[in-house]
Structures are given as structure tokens and as C-alpha cells.
Amino acid sequence: MSRQAQSLLVTLLGSAVLRLSLTDVYLRYVKAGLRPYLLVAGVLLIAIGVVSFWRDVLVQRQPSAGRTAATDHQVEHAGHDHAHGPAVAWLLLLPVLAIFLVAPPALGAYSANRGSAVVGKPTTAFAALPPGNPVDVTLSDYASRAVWDKGRSMSGRTVRLRGFVTPRKGGGYYLTRITIACCAADSRPIKVGVSGAAGGFPADTWIEVTGRYTPGTEGGRNELIPRIQVTDVHEIAPPREPYEQ
Structure with missing residues (x-):
């Protein structure tokens, strides 16, 4: 891969980062607080790629005055071989x-x-839940209260949760959210077992459920999945930020 091609690749990479950062698409990969860093990184990559490209072009257009014909031939031949280097390098563009x-x-x-x-x-x-019924609770907060507080802080309360559908082995589904600390690479799922008037939805459908805490947990090895007794459920649009933090 020639130096000009490398510069072009860096420029395209910076453009891709900038394109993601200027829309909500970047939220599929990192948390919202990292947007300024992505913008700066995208601009810097574009600047490095453009400057490097034009520098190489100017060097090629201004050959040394003392260059001999033989040297010109050798440089041209070396450039020809370099330009036909491993095609696999272009896979970086994919x-x-x-x-x-x-x-x-x-x-x-x-x-x-x-x-x-x-x-x-x-x-x-x-902390005590806000007054009123139903009260909006994040899925991670509900799971934490259900597992570590045995639902005591939610006793007698009606809660409203939002998440997407994950099919459950043996039938039914889990209400699910993905939590991240920094980016999608460190993600982990939070699940709540749904019972009662749960209805049926395809996988990845975003829903809102209203119900009450019910004792007990389920799940496989090293898992603690709390439950909720649902009284109402309906489909909703996917949120702007798909992950909980």
C-alpha cells in the first residue's frame, strides 16, 4: 500500500468517526459522555490524513535536481513494486x-x-422511591433492589420498566437492558423475568411494562434474574440511548 493510499485510509477513518459522532449512531458503541473525544479524534485523523497526502504529492512533484536518470529509473521501479504490494492491506478499508x-x-x-x-x-x-404510582424505575435499579434488598423498598408500589425482549428458554421472555461503563466492549445484560399479562413479542422489540415486584429469582449459573408481575404492557419506540450506564 502506497503512502498516499495510507493517508487516504486515515482520512476515511476520521470521516467515519466524525460521521458517527455527529449523529446518535455513536451511542451504539460508546456512552454519551465520550462524544467530544470522538469529535476531536475524527477531526485530527482527517487533518493528519490530508496533510500527509499533500506532503507526499508535493515531494513527488519536486524531485531532487541532482537525480540521475539511473536513479530515476530505480525509484520508479521501486515505487511500481510498492504500489503492487500485498492487496490484503486494502482489507483495512472494509x-x-x-x-x-x-x-x-x-x-x-x-x-x-x-x-x-x-x-x-x-x-x-x-433511597426511597419517588411518590406516586406507577413510578419509573430503570431496569438496573429494579434488579438491584429486587436482588439485594429483597424488594422491600418496592413493597406495595407499582413500577414502570422499559427494555427490549429477550426470549426465555422454555417460553416467555425477559425484559432486558444492556449496561455499559465505557463502551459496548464492556457491556453486560440486565434481565427481569416477566410473568402475568406479559403478552408475546418478537426478540428485540422495545416494550414498556407496568407491574409489581414478585419474590424469587431465576437464571443459569452465576445469574440472578429477578421477576415482575405485569399488569400492563405495550410496545414502544427504541430509546435514543440504547444502553443504561
Whole structure:
């Protein structure tokens, strides 16, 4: 791969990063707080690629005055061989094209079924829920209260949860969210077993459920999946930010 091609690749990579950062698509990969860093990185990559490209072009257009004909021939021949280097280097362009043409979706039911739904133990006491019924609760907060507080802080309360559908082995489904600390690479699923008037939905459908805490957990090895007794459920549009933090 020639130096000009390398510069072009860096420019395209920067353009891809900038394109993702200027839309909500970047939220499929990293948390919202990293947007400024992505913007800066995209601009810097574009600047490096453009400057490097024009520098190489100017060097080629201004050959040394003392160059002999033999040297010119050797340089031309070496450049010809270099230009026909390993074609596999161009495969580096494929991820960039994929971002431009078909941006991969956010992690969903497929990833959730292959990860362990581990509920981390909180370091502080659970605060009382806001007044009113139903009360909006994040899926991670519900799971934490259900597992580590045995649902005491939700006793007698009606809660409203939002998430996507992950099929459950043996029938039914889990209400699921993916949580991230930094990016999709450190993601883990949070699941809540749904019972009662749960209805049936395809995998990855975003839904809103209203119901009450019910005791007990389920799940495989190293998993603690709490439950909710549903009284109402309906489909909703996917949220702007697909992950909980």
C-alpha cells in the first residue's frame, strides 16, 4: 500500500468517526459522555490524513535536481513494486466502508442471551422511591433492589420498566437492558423475568411494562434474574440511548 493510499485510509477513518459522532449512531458503541473525544479524534485523523497526502504529492512533484536518470529509473521501479504490494492491506478499508454503508445495530437479544445477567451489589443504602404510582424505575435499579434488598423498598408500589425482549428458554421472555461503563466492549445484560399479562413479542422489540415486584429469582449459573408481575404492557419506540450506564 502506497503512502498516499495510507493517508487516504486515515482520512476515511476520521470521516467515519466524525460521521458517527455527529449523529446518535455513536451511542451504539460508546456512552454519551465520550462524544467530544470522538469529535476531536475524527477531526485530527482527517487533518493528519490530508496533510500527509499533500506532503507526499508535493515531494513527488519536486524531485531532487541532482537525480540521475539511473536513479530515476530505480525509484520508479521501486515505487511500481510498492504500489503492487500485498492487496490484503486494502482489507483495512472494509470496516470503514461498513460504517458508511451499514452501521451495525446496538447490542440486543443475541448478545444478552450469551452474557451473564450479574447484578452488582450497591455500596450505599437504597433511597426511597419517588411518590406516586406507577413510578419509573430503570431496569438496573429494579434488579438491584429486587436482588439485594429483597424488594422491600418496592413493597406495595407499582413500577414502570422499559427494555427490549429477550426470549426465555422454555417460553416467555425477559425484559432486558444492556449496561455499559465505557463502551459496548464492556457491556453486560440486565434481565427481569416477566410473568402475568406479559403478552408475546418478537426478540428485540422495545416494550414498556407496568407491574409489581414478585419474590424469587431465576437464571443459569452465576445469574440472578429477578421477576415482575405485569399488569400492563405495550410496545414502544427504541430509546435514543440504547444502553443504561
